[in-house]
Amino acid sequence: MKVPLLPDHIWIVVRGIVKLSCLNEQGDDVLLAIAGPNEPFGEPLTHLDLFEATTLDHCDLLGLSIQDVNTTPHLSNNLMKAMMHRTRQSEALIALLGLRGVENRVKSFLELMAEDYGQPCDQGLKLNLRLTHQEIASAVSTTRVTITKVLGQLKESGWLQYDSKQKIIVSHLPSRNTIENKKILA
Numbered sequence: 001m002k003v004p005l006l007p008d009h010i011w012i013v014v015r016g017i018v019k020l021s022c023l024n025e026q027g028d029d030v031l032l033a034i035a036g037p038n039e040p041f042g043e044p045l046t047h048l049d050l051f052e053a054t055t056l057d058h059c060d061l062l063g064l065s066i067q068d069v070n071t072t073p074h075l076s077n078n079l080m081k082a083m084m085h086r087t088r089q090s091e092a093l094i095a096l097l098g099l100r101g102v103e104n105r106v107k108s109f110l111e112l113m114a115e116d117y118g119q120p121c122d123q124g125l126k127l128n129l130r131l132t133h134q135e136i137a138s139a140v141s142t143t144r145v146t147i148t149k150v151l152g153q154l155k156e157s158g159w160l161q162y163d164s165k166q167k168i169i170v171s172h173l174p175s176r177n178t179i180e181n182k183k184i185l186a
Contacts, residue, residue, distance in 0.1 A: 003053040008066045010042040010079070016059030017117065017129040021138070023050040031139040033089055034129065036117050040082050056129050089116065097141055105140035106150045110160065114170040123161050124171040131168075 003011060003018065011018075018035040032048075034056075035041045041053055044066055069075050089112070096108040110127070118125030133147040140147075154160045161169040 001055045003055065003061065005043040005051065005053060006063075007043050010040050010044060010064050010066065010069060011053070012062040012064065012082075013037055013039050013041075014060040014062050016061075017056040018059060018061075019054045019056050019135065021052050021054065022048045023052070029134075029138060031135050033086060033093065034113065034117065035086070038078075038082055039086060040079055041086075045083070056131075093139065102140065102142050102146055103150050103153070105142070106136065106147065106154070107159070109136065109140050110168065110170050118170065121163075121169060123169045125169065126163060127168045127170070130166075 013035050015037060018041060019031065020033040020035055020041055021029050021031050024030050029052075032051075033041075035053075043051065064075070069079055092112050093109070096105050096112070099105045099108060113127055113129070113131070114125040117127060117129055119128050120126075132144075133151070134144045136151075137144045137147045151160070155162070159170075159172045161171055163169060
């Protein structure tokens with residue numbers, strides 16, 4: 001479901017996941033970010049004209065006016081922390097586009113999503129968000145057909161699995177040092 005974007009309001013995700021995207025010159029949907037619990041999004045936080053927010057599952061959202069944010073120090077402080085996380089995520093998404101090979105970009109993207117939104121399970125970290133092959137392709141700058149092929153190869157190699165509801169489980173996670181280095185670099 002599309003979330004209405006208002007010029008003087010910010011949304012905070014209370015529960016659920018929201019896909020933040022825009023349309024490129026060809027009219028294709030380009031994944032910019034994912035907003036999860038306690039993360040903000042909204043028109044005041046972007047300069048993109050064709051910016052869209054779409055819920056990926058059942059969501060509870062809290063709408064705040066810019067005036068409320070500006071006059072409430074606690075709210076401003078929490079928003080600043082959340083924006084720091086969004087900036088790191090955006091930088092990580094940009095950085096993965098520089099990786100050679102689609103498989104490396106897909107792995108890095110899924111690791112990023114697992115680190116930010118994954119739920120621990122016996123097999124690894126389960127992504128409790130449904131991303132289509134087209135959305136993953138958009139995030140890593142390739143085609144849907146290529147993503148389908150790469151995900152099949154990663155499943156065959158045991159790098160990822162699917163649960164009974166077809167949610168991705170990242171089975172092979174980078175070492176804690178690699179995750180920490182990514183966070184420092186991001």
